[in-house]
Amino acid sequence: MEVIFSATMGELASRSISFLVDRYLRQKAAPTDEERLCSLQRLLLRVRVIVEEADGRVIANQAMLHQLSILKKEMYRGYYTLDVFNCRSHGEDTTKDHEISNSFAPSEFNPAKRVCFCSGSNKGALQAELLEKVLGSISDTIEDVSEFVTFLCGCPRVRCQPYNMYLLLNKCMFGRQMEMEHIMNFLLQEESAPGAAEDPAVLPIIGPGKVGKSTLIEHACDDERVRNQFSQILCFNGDDIKDASIETLREGGRIKHESGGMGCGRTLIIIEISMDLDRYVWKRFYSAARSRIGSGSKIIIASRSDRIASFGTTQALRLQCFTQEAYWYFFKVRTFGSTSTEDHPKLTAIAMDMARLLNGCLMAASIFCGLLKANFNLRFWSMALATLGNIKQKNTLLYGERFAEAWAMEEPVYLRRAKKNSSECFVILADQQTCSAETEDPGMMSVQDLFFGSIRPRGNFKVHAWTSHLPPHSKYIFHCGLQRPQHMVARTGTSRRIAAD
Incomplete structure (x- = not known):
């Protein structure tokens, strides 16, 4: 028994020593967070080279577009993680340093966001695990795109290719390459029998408010191939459709493009409505369009309502909001341009908080990116973050969590200026998109004056929010009014409470 016991104890001791030695060697060989971040930077540079080269080429292959979409998602995730850790390494917590954002922390299901809130002894292990996962995922993705890079060399280049990422985000539709190709295939597809009479094809585009439906259509209409395909492009809204008849179809809409003899008499009709469209109204309008436009004409109808899918002659295109990582990448590049975020950790932390509060709204990003x-400077950015947090907090109190849905503007939006001890409270009643020529008003208030200025407007007034960079350079206008704080009442179930804080 003593021999067996001694042998057993010797074996256990040997295994324990081997385990401890092996664990020590693994810990000693494990890279530090700084080394992991350097590796992540190098991988992201490789990914960015591929992505920017792909964005400069016309890719018609759907499988390649899908693979490019996967590559971009990994790039957005990598840059989001890198910026979070860079802020933390400089002592800038993107949620704790700013009091107003504590109530609007990001989803706990995303590890890239959850790591910011970890505390205690497990924080270092969770950070290391997160970085290892991101590094491994990006490395695997790069290995998978070797054939993609080979085929990419055979794709033609985009004309007038932008020369940097800031212009690329302005001149090309960010994050919507697959959706753009879907629209282009629909618009450029020739009719089956040239010269034969046929009903105009209809493509429904469905998505939440402020997700980029109108911008996507603008980019498609601005393409030279589309302008050569159609002799005219007409735009309609919900009211135009209700009033349209066979005799006034052309006059009922806005002429966006007209090319004379080009396009063989084909017409592209763009219809943008906010919600539902009555089926009888649609049938009457479609009948008028079928009688008045030439063979090969097309119709695009965009709405938030899923019901318009039944109006289509082809499968509806559905747009979703960007992920937090993709939206942050868009927001960062539009705000910082060619300036490195690593050189401005405090501003980066504020910008990340603002991007979370804006919740994927593209119009709000255009407004606040321009302001920032x-x-x-740090003082102005802090004021902007405080103002945005106040807007979010006040309107969530008034309307509940539905206000978080990308500033849908379905209800008035209340805001208070960033000035100390300011009792002025304004309400944005509605937003409006107009042609540039229709809004030449030098006395119109700017959005910066609305948020941070000292001008005291009276009654109802208009605010110039931003101007589109695409022709015809539409202006977006806020219709605002002055609202006394005591009139701001919030409803919670059957109770009512004053929301003027």
Whole structure:
């Protein structure tokens, strides 16, 4: 028994020593967070080279577009993680340093966001695990795109290719390559029998408010191939459709493009409505369009309502909001441009908080990115973050969590200026898109004056929110009014409480 016991104890001791030695060697060989971040930077540079080269080429292959979409998602995730850790390494917590964002922390299901809130002894292990997962995922993705890079060399280049990422985000539709190709295939597809009479094809585009439906259509209409395909492009809204008849179809809409003899008499009709469209109204309009436009004409109808899918002659295109990582990448590049975020950790932390509060809204990103870029200093950015947090907090109190849905503007939006001890409270009643020529008003208030200025407007007034960079350079206008704080009442179930804080 003593021999067996001694042998057993010796074996256990030997295994324990081997385990401890092996664990020590693994810990000693494990890379530090700084080394992991350097590796992540190098991988992201490789990914960015491929992505920017792909964005400069016309890719018609759907499988290649799908693979490019996967590559971009990994790039957005990698840059989001890198920026989070860079902020933390400089002592800038993207949620704790700013009091107003504590109530609007990001989803706990995303590890890239959850790591910011970890505390205690497990924080270092969770950070290391997160970085290892991101590094491994990006490395695997790069290995998978070797054939993609080979085929990419055979794709033609885009004409007038932008020369940097800031212009690329302005001149090309960010993150919507697959959706854009879907629309282009629909618009450029020739009719089956040239010269034969046929009903106009209809493509429904469905998505939440402020997700980029109108911008996607603008980019498609701005393409030279589309302008050569159709002799005219007409735009309609919900009211135009209700009033349209066979005799006034052309006059009922806005002429977006007209090319004379080009396009063989084909017409592209763009219809943008906010919600539902009555089926009888649609049938009457479609009948008028079928009688008045030439063979090979097309119709695109965009709405938030899923019911318009039944109006289509082809499968509906559905747009979803960007992921937090993709939206942050868009927001960062539009705000910082060619400036490195690593050189401005405090501003980066504020910008990340703002991107979370904006919740994927593209119009809000265009407004606030312009404000931040024009006032590149910590004090102004802190004021902008405080103002945005106040807007979010006040309107969530008034309307509940539905206000978080990308500033849908379905109900008035209340805001208070960033000035100390300011009792002025404004309400954005509605937003409006107009042609540039229709809004030449030098006295119109700017959005910066609305948020941070000292001008005291009276009654109802208009605010110039931003101007589209695409022709015809539409202007987006806020219709606002002055609202006394005591009139701001919030409803919670059957109770009512004053929301003027």
